[in-house]
Structure formats: C-alpha cells, structure tokens
Amino acid sequence: xxxxxxxxxxxxxxxxxxxxxxxxxxxxxxxxxxxxxxxxxxxxxxxxxxxxxxxxxxxxxxxxxxxxxxxxxxxxxxxxxxxxxxxxxxxxxxxxxxxxxxxxxxxxxxxxxxxxxxxxxxxxxxxxxxxxxx
Ligand SMILES: [Zn+2]
Numbered sequence: 001x002x003x004x005x006x007x008x009x010x011x012x013x014x015x016x017x018x019x020x021x022x023x024x025x026x027x028x029x030x031x032x033x034x035x036x037x038x039x040x041x042x043x044x045x046x047x048x049x050x051x052x053x054x055x056x057x058x059x060x061x062x063x064x065x066x067x068x069x070x071x072x073x074x075x076x077x078x079x080x081x082x083x084x085x086x087x088x089x090x091x092x093x094x095x096x097x098x099x100x101x102x103x104x105x106x107x108x109x110x111x112x113x114x115x116x117x118x119x120x121x122x123x124x125x126x127x128x129x130x131x132x133x134x
Contacts, residue, residue: 003117013121016050016104018082019043028083050104051127052078059093066110076102076124090125101127 009030018029023040027050034041049120057074060067072088074096088096089107102124109121 011045013119014106015123016048018046018048020046022086027080027082029078029084048082049079050122052076052102052124054088054096054098054100054102054124055083056098057088057096072096074102074124088125089123095126103127 010032016029017031018027019031020027021035021038021040022042022044023072024035024038024076026037027046027048035043037076042074053076055075055077057072059070061070063069063071070093072091072093074086074088075083076086077083082107086104087109088102089105103126104119104122105125107123109119109123111118
C-alpha cells in the first residue's frame with residue numbers, strides 16, 4: 001500500500017468509519033461510491049461500534065506479500081449488521097468459535113522496509129471481560 005492510499009483510508013483503518021446511505025439508511029464498510037442496497041451516492045460518515053461476533057474464519061497458511069503466515073482471517077458480523085473481513089489477534093486457531101464475541105483493536109499490520117512507514121489498522125480480538133454463557 002502506498003502512503004497516499006494509506007492516508008486516505010486512515011479513518012476506516014483507525015476508527016472503523018463506514019458510511020450511512022442518506023436515501024435508505026443502509027450502513028456499509030468500507031466506504032464506496034455507491035450504496036450496495038439502493039445505488040444512492042449520498043452518504044454520512046458513520047463510526048461503527050467495533051463489536052461483533054465471528055461469522056466464519058480460516059487460518060491463512062499461504063498469504064500475500066507483507067502478511068507473514070500463519071494468521072487468522074475472519075468474517076466478523078458487527079452489532080450494526082455489517083459483515084467485514086479482518087485478521088483475528090490475541091487468540092490461537094483452536095480457541096476460535098463461530099459466534100464468539102470479538103472487538104476491534106488497532107495493531108500494526110505491516111511495515112515498508114526498515115526505515116519505511118508503518119501501517120496500522122484494525123484487527124479483532126476476543127471481547128475482553130466477556131461473560132461465559134453455558
Ligand atoms: Zn441506499
């Protein structure tokens with residue numbers, strides 16, 4: 001990722017900022033030029049809660065350059081209903097369960113050489129202080 005692109009996306013990366021369609025109220029993340037529901041093109045910024053549940057996950061053993069494997073990728077269903085892809089952190093593969101509560105944290109994603117810029121962004125970890133329901 002080049003620096004201008006990273007700068008442009010920092011609201012999404014740091015604050016999980018999506019958008020709410022002005023026509024139909026649909027929330028979407030990441031931001032897009034058109035609403036995925038009605039095709040509208042007017043939006044308000046909307047900061048998502050960062051809390052959700054694991055919808056599905058996989059362990060990546062082969063990965064694109066800059067993402068040393070293995071790591072865990074998940075589809076997370078946020079409280080607001082938005083489904084997004086993110087890395088899981090602070091958990092081992094055998095501990096992950098479909099439906100487990102997770103929360104967003106900001107972590108270093110990658111670096112561009114020993115003197116290059118660092119890219120921070122969101123990952124999801126198990127919800128701290130979660131009550132176990134039996
Ligand atoms: Zn819409």
